[in-house]
Amino acid sequence: MIAHRRLTGLLFCLPWFIGFGVFMLFPMLAALYYSLSDYSVLLPPVFIGLENYRELASDALFWKSLSNTLYYAIGAVTLSLMTSLTLALLLNSRVRGMAFYRTVFFLPSLMPVVAGSILWMWMYTGDGGIINTALAYAGIEGPAWLADPDFAKSALILMAVWGAGHAMVILLAGLQDIPEHLYEAALLDGAGWWHRMVYVTLPMITPVVYFNLIIGIIGSLQVFTQAFIMTGSTGAPERSTLFYVLRLFNVAFEDLRMGYACAMAWILFVIILGLTMIMHKFSTRWVHYERS
Amino acid sequence: MNAHNPLKRTSHWVHIPLVLLGMVFLFPLVWLTASSLQSREQVGRIPPQWLPRMYYVSIDGEKIPVTPPEMFAEEQLLVTPLEGPDQGRRMLVPPSTYQDGMVVQRIQVADQFEDRLFPAQLVKRVPAGYVYVREWLLSKYGTATPRQFYMPEDRISVEIQPIWGNFREAIRALTAGEEAKKQPLGQLLGKTRWPWTPSDNVETQITFLTYLANSLVVAVLSVIGTLLSSSLVAYGLTRIHWKGRETLFTVILATMMIPFPVLMVPLYSVFRTLGWLGTLMPLWVPAWFAGAFNIFLLRQFFLTIPENLTDAARIDGCSEFAIYLRIMLPLAKPALAVVALFQFLFAWNDFLAPMIFLTEPGTFTMALGLQQYQSQHGGSEWHLLMAAALLLVLPIVILFFFTQKTFIQGISTTGMKG
Numbered sequence: 262m263i264a265h266r267r268l269t270g271l272l273f274c275l276p277w278f279i280g281f282g283v284f285m286l287f288p289m290l291a292a293l294y295y296s297l298s299d300y301s302v303l304l305p306p307v308f309i310g311l312e313n314y315r316e317l318a319s320d321a322l323f324w325k326s327l328s329n330t331l332y333y334a335i336g337a338v339t340l341s342l343m344t345s346l347t348l349a350l351l352l353n354s355r356v357r358g359m360a361f362y363r364t365v366f367f368l369p370s371l372m373p374v375v376a377g378s379i380l381w382m383w384m385y386t387g388d389g390g391i392i393n394t395a396l397a398y399a400g401i402e403g404p405a406w407l408a409d410p411d412f413a414k415s416a417l418i419l420m421a422v423w424g425a426g427h428a429m430v431i432l433l434a435g436l437q438d439i440p441e442h443l444y445e446a447a448l449l450d451g452a453g454w455w456h457r458m459v460y461v462t463l464p465m466i467t468p469v470v471y472f473n474l475i476i477g478i479i480g481s482l483q484v485f486t487q488a489f490i491m492t493g494s495t496g497a498p499e500r501s502t503l504f505y506v507l508r509l510f511n512v513a514f515e516d517l518r519m520g521y522a523c524a525m526a527w528i529l530f531v532i533i534l535g536l537t538m539i540m541h542k543f544s545t546r547w548v549h550y551e552r553s
Numbered sequence: 554m555n556a557h558n559p560l561k562r563t564s565h566w567v568h569i570p571l572v573l574l575g576m577v578f579l580f581p582l583v584w585l586t587a588s589s590l591q592s593r594e595q596v597g598r599i600p601p602q603w604l605p606r607m608y609y610v611s612i613d614g615e616k617i618p619v620t621p622p623e624m625f626a627e628e629q630l631l632v633t634p635l636e637g638p639d640q641g642r643r644m645l646v647p648p649s650t651y652q653d654g655m656v657v658q659r660i661q662v663a664d665q666f667e668d669r670l671f672p673a674q675l676v677k678r679v680p681a682g683y684v685y686v687r688e689w690l691l692s693k694y695g696t697a698t699p700r701q702f703y704m705p706e707d708r709i710s711v712e713i714q715p716i717w718g719n720f721r722e723a724i725r726a727l728t729a730g731e732e733a734k735k736q737p738l739g740q741l742l743g744k745t746r747w748p749w750t751p752s753d754n755v756e757t758q759i760t761f762l763t764y765l766a767n768s769l770v771v772a773v774l775s776v777i778g779t780l781l782s783s784s785l786v787a788y789g790l791t792r793i794h795w796k797g798r799e800t801l802f803t804v805i806l807a808t809m810m811i812p813f814p815v816l817m818v819p820l821y822s823v824f825r826t827l828g829w830l831g832t833l834m835p836l837w838v839p840a841w842f843a844g845a846f847n848i849f850l851l852r853q854f855f856l857t858i859p860e861n862l863t864d865a866a867r868i869d870g871c872s873e874f875a876i877y878l879r880i881m882l883p884l885a886k887p888a889l890a891v892v893a894l895f896q897f898l899f900a901w902n903d904f905l906a907p908m909i910f911l912t913e914p915g916t917f918t919m920a921l922g923l924q925q926y927q928s929q930h931g932g933s934e935w936h937l938l939m940a941a942a943l944l945l946v947l948p949i950v951i952l953f954f955f956t957q958k959t960f961i962q963g964i965s966t967t968g969m970k971g
Contacts, residue, residue, distance in 0.1 A: 271789070280782070280842020283842070284823075356567050366578050368953070369582065371953055380581055430964045479812065510909075530811065
């Protein structure tokens, strides 16, 4: 009976097993093997040991793309999280027209990245672009944004903040899930507005913040489309937007150095895995799970 | 009721930051729409203008749309050179460059430019304060030669008028091949190459409708596939109590950490071996094998459905598959709707995978088609780029407004701890 149940259960999960095997496990292992080979797709891979990794260690563009990506990830995740938290807290007050505001903030996060990128390119136009025109009214001379190596990454980070509505909806749901009796108890203890915020609201939504943090970091380490469209596959200007996946893409599909690209891919995987594990380890210090 | 929650007090002041932030968030969308409704001549103007403007002149009762007027501070001469590079054309020159039937023209000698005198005929003098306008044409692919007018400024009238024709031109612009774009739009779309058209059919054209159909095929097939497969797996993880299902669920969740870029290179060679490159299959077939995120969403929902419903059916002798099909699926409709929405959105918005796996222009999706157009015409034609971007966004916005509740609920459950 138990064996039969296990068989039925596994049978129901069969689609996942097949998909995992064919579209994930096999490609992952293949990538690992390719990363140890010289491989151009057209010819069979030739095993070369750790040569690709050795070359990566002294590849300036690899390090450049890695630091660009970390810069972007830290900026985009921090600012987006702060924005979405602010929005969620504002909306969590019983404000009239809450559904309307929520729609307004959420809508941009639905934008297809391709469309959003073209739109922001248009707005970031250095000469006569709408953003610089608006800044000029405020008496500020705007930079050339996407054409200025000092501002291109910031421009992409600002665009990422525009999509904070998605995290806001998750945070808002978390806020509305906080049991009322906690606030009542805090009030009985004489806690003021600020104390209820710091000792009830914020601790109670740390799991949701943690979730958004993980998702945000994994996502922004893979940033590609925005840069590819807005600043081109070379990561212009002066490679300031040459992100990790952009570099990986160039190596794989422009230079046809698939083995080298797979080595980069595995390093990215290890970075993501490592970051997630570190965050998980530290999460016990600040993430509060209510024991039910 | 909620009065004790410090953040659930009704306060009117909170509207101030909300309205301000709301304007910031809406601003790009408003600017997208505004730009998409302006003429080519207006869209690049400095300073930018919000409302679409059209200029008209009335001549002999005919109301002719014209380009924005160009003004001259001093008198100008309209001349037709009889020789030289601009021979036969009408050009407007300051009086200083025209003398005794000769006009200065710039010509290229080897790699240098040089000013030389050429004979020219004076057509008329354009007094100071007059403006120059050209007949306005919606499409740059027409064959008609625009008429030109010089007239006092007050004969030109301005109307606030959106140019809906931009969308027509954007649809035309999203056609592969410059030659093909010169055909009348109806005729062009009539030759559309559909996803089911044999690719050796040379009579067909890759048009906007090709991209649209490809996007829809990918989206619909992957939605169907993921609904069927993910719900099967979610059922196996929740309703059948077998040892190891919790472990399996943890493994499934962990796969969400695997970044697509790690898989893309080997997947490329897998699809190449299977002969799927150049078809739409790499984009929708994987969806038929249950994605981790969708399994997670459905599992969360299945756990909320009381066990005794399925137990009762089991006692009645129903097979597990029958219980899944007849009881669970109908009950899980709200969650299935969420999964369908997310999958549709993902398929519609995805760019990197189509970019790598769709090697044939005939298989391009909307997002890819738009990017291709942008990479060829970027930096100009912003009005058409905005109109085309809006065409990509609009289905999503419409879908959102009809399914808002499902969307918000779906995303809200995402953050819940399983």
